Amino acid sequence: MDTRWSRRSLIQAVGATAITSATAAAPVLGAPDPRRVPRGGWDAIVVGAGTAGLPLAIFAAQRKAKVLLLDIADTTGGTLHVSTGQMSAAGTRLQQARGISDTAQEHYDDLQRISRGTIDPMLARLAVFNAADTFDWLMARGFEPLPGQPVNGEAHEPYSKPRYYWAAEGGRAIMKLLQREVQAPVERGLVSILLKHDVFELLHARDGRVRGLRARDDTGTLREFTGRSVVLATGGYTAAPALYQRLTGRPQYINMPYRHSQGRGIELGLAAGARLRGIENYMANYGLVLASDDQPTSLFARPQDFPQRRQPWEIHVNAEGRRFVREDIPSVDAREQSLLYQTQGRRWIVFDQAILDAAPPVLQGFTPEDIRGAFDLHPWFKRADSIGELARAAGIDPAGLESTVTMFNYGVRTGNDPLGRQHHPLPIAKPPFYSIKTQATSVTSAAGLAVDESLRVLHEDGSVIPGLYAAGELLGAGALQGKAFSGGMMVTPSLTFGRLLGSRLLPT
Numbered sequence: 001m002d003t004r005w006s007r008r009s010l011i012q013a014v015g016a017t018a019i020t021s022a023t024a025a026a027p028v029l030g031a032p033d034p035r036r037v038p039r040g041g042w043d044a045i046v047v048g049a050g051t052a053g054l055p056l057a058i059f060a061a062q063r064k065a066k067v068l069l070l071d072i073a074d075t076t077g078g079t080l081h082v083s084t085g086q087m088s089a090a091g092t093r094l095q096q097a098r099g100i101s102d103t104a105q106e107h108y109d110d111l112q113r114i115s116r117g118t119i120d121p122m123l124a125r126l127a128v129f130n131a132a133d134t135f136d137w138l139m140a141r142g143f144e145p146l147p148g149q150p151v152n153g154e155a156h157e158p159y160s161k162p163r164y165y166w167a168a169e170g171g172r173a174i175m176k177l178l179q180r181e182v183q184a185p186v187e188r189g190l191v192s193i194l195l196k197h198d199v200f201e202l203l204h205a206r207d208g209r210v211r212g213l214r215a216r217d218d219t220g221t222l223r224e225f226t227g228r229s230v231v232l233a234t235g236g237y238t239a240a241p242a243l244y245q246r247l248t249g250r251p252q253y254i255n256m257p258y259r260h261s262q263g264r265g266i267e268l269g270l271a272a273g274a275r276l277r278g279i280e281n282y283m284a285n286y287g288l289v290l291a292s293d294d295q296p297t298s299l300f301a302r303p304q305d306f307p308q309r310r311q312p313w314e315i316h317v318n319a320e321g322r323r324f325v326r327e328d329i330p331s332v333d334a335r336e337q338s339l340l341y342q343t344q345g346r347r348w349i350v351f352d353q354a355i356l357d358a359a360p361p362v363l364q365g366f367t368p369e370d371i372r373g374a375f376d377l378h379p380w381f382k383r384a385d386s387i388g389e390l391a392r393a394a395g396i397d398p399a400g401l402e403s404t405v406t407m408f409n410y411g412v413r414t415g416n417d418p419l420g421r422q423h424h425p426l427p428i429a430k431p432p433f434y435s436i437k438t439q440a441t442s443v444t445s446a447a448g449l450a451v452d453e454s455l456r457v458l459h460e461d462g463s464v465i466p467g468l469y470a471a472g473e474l475l476g477a478g479a480l481q482g483k484a485f486s487g488g489m490m491v492t493p494s495l496t497f498g499r500l501l502g503s504r505l506l507p508t
């Protein structure tokens with residue numbers, strides 16, 4: 001376990017505000033609308049009506065279970081509002097129709113290969129061996145992947161078989177489908193959805209069983225809800241900069257996550273004695289150009305780093321001015337892993353006037369004119385008449401960059417690039433010289449709550465916390481993807497675990 005944080009300090013860091021105000025405001029506890037409490041009480045109370053929570057309710061209702069969905073937001077859908085919504089599933093009907101022979105075992109083997117054996121085998125198996133049923137269900141309900149799919153994928157390390165799908169509208173296509181599907185059980189009185197309810201505390205019976213929870217609505221009224229089981233499906237912690245920093249030791253640089261991904265499920269789980277794991281599997285991408293130095297800030301541009309789409313003409317250096325990966329290496333994982341260990345996860349793209357004039361645009365969706373214009377506008381774009389001057393302006397070590405450029409040019413002339421790069425049409429020799437800073441970022445939460453094969457939350461000692469379940473990103477990207485990014489391995493498992501809890505894992 002990482003020693004930079006402890007359970008106690010973490011609970012204090014993320015929970016102090018909510019728990020203090022709950023205690024102060026406790027006497028004004030209200031009751032839920034009695035018309036909404038079904039006879040016999042709730043079978044399940046689900047915290048979070050997002051990617052995992054919605055399918056849970058839909059499938060539980062098919063068993064006639066009564067489910068209460070609580071969400072802090074003023075709408076359902078969670079991270080699907082902003083997610084790219086890429087899914088992976090093997091052995092689907094769509095694959096069969098396209099003549100693709102694939103199995104869940106091959107999907108699992110790919111996860112082991114891509115993650116170099118760092119996934120949680122039990123959880124990853126549960127996800128991929130049930131993914132096809134989830135995807136087939138979405139298709140039967142009208143989900144429309146892009147034409148030509150499934151594909152092997154490119155933005156993450158490719159799968160060995162085409163099993164990767166998404167819709168033109170990204171995550172919102174899945175969200176709209178789930179919102180449509182949950183409507184019927186809501187109308188039949190099997191599912192109730194309470195929005196603008198911030199769940200901040202779990203209630204325990206004398207024997208330790210989780211019997212319900214406390215929430216605060218948007219008027220500040222506190223309410224208690226009790227049921228047979230409680231499911232935490234609150235998503236990740238990527239929109240909570242303080243917690244993100246505490247867990248990862250890094251700032252949250254980017255503001256792309258869903259704003260309610262505040263790590264509340266971690267707080268609730270830890271307060272109940274749950275085990276948190278997976279932070280050692282923190283992963284980040286190969287670097288984006290951000291809008292400013294504010295933390296977090298928005299995305300400005302994505303570099304065109306995939307040699308399959310565009311071979312590199314530039315060099316990539318770290319703060320010390322050193323190249324740290326062969327820029328044309330085909331493996332996206334190799335690029336990402338190498339940047340992870342550079343100072344502050346920063347990389348500068350360095351080139352000269354001849355490369356700027358001859359190469360295809362180095363930023364996705366930018367014209368050559370857009371790129372030229374950015375050097376007059378954006379502080380992460382620098383231009384100078386010498387390499388040393390460029391380095392000083394950009395915040396790179398000048399001596400390091402000068403020797404790196406000298407060695408790169410030697411490789412261009414002789415064909416003996418020190419890192420074995422094959423594509424280097426031009427040296428970096430003609431002023432002015434240019435650099436673009438990029439920052440490694442992540443929109444997924446590596447750490448999550450430990451669960452068993454029934455998705456029951458586990459204590460630190462491995463025993464079950466009775467009555468408490470968890471699903472979705474709250475289980476941690478580190479468990480499902482290991483120390484790597486594997487395509488679709490957040491959305492599909494979130495949907496699948498919600499479906500499994502609803503259809504069979506939760507007691508009714």
Ligand SMILES: Cc1cc2nc3c(=O)[nH]c(=O)nc-3n(C[C@H](O)[C@H](O)[C@H](O)COP(=O)(O)OP(=O)(O)OC[C@H]3O[C@@H](n4cnc5c(N)ncnc54)[C@H](O)[C@@H]3O)c2cc1C
Nearest residue numbers: 048050051052072078079083084086199235472473490491
């Ligand atoms: C920009 C972006 C792109 C992504 N692209 C992909 C992709 O292509 N493929 C992929 O596999 N993964 C992707 N992911 C990750 C993936 O979308 C998420 O991991 C997944 O959607 C999370 O599902 P969830 O059910 O755990 O959480 P969510 O869908 O976020 O649901 C959690 C719900 O809990 C609610 N909530 C939170 N706290 C409380 C509280 N205290 N009380 C009540 N309610 C609360 C929230 O409002 C939310 O509705 C992406 C993520 C981002 C940010």
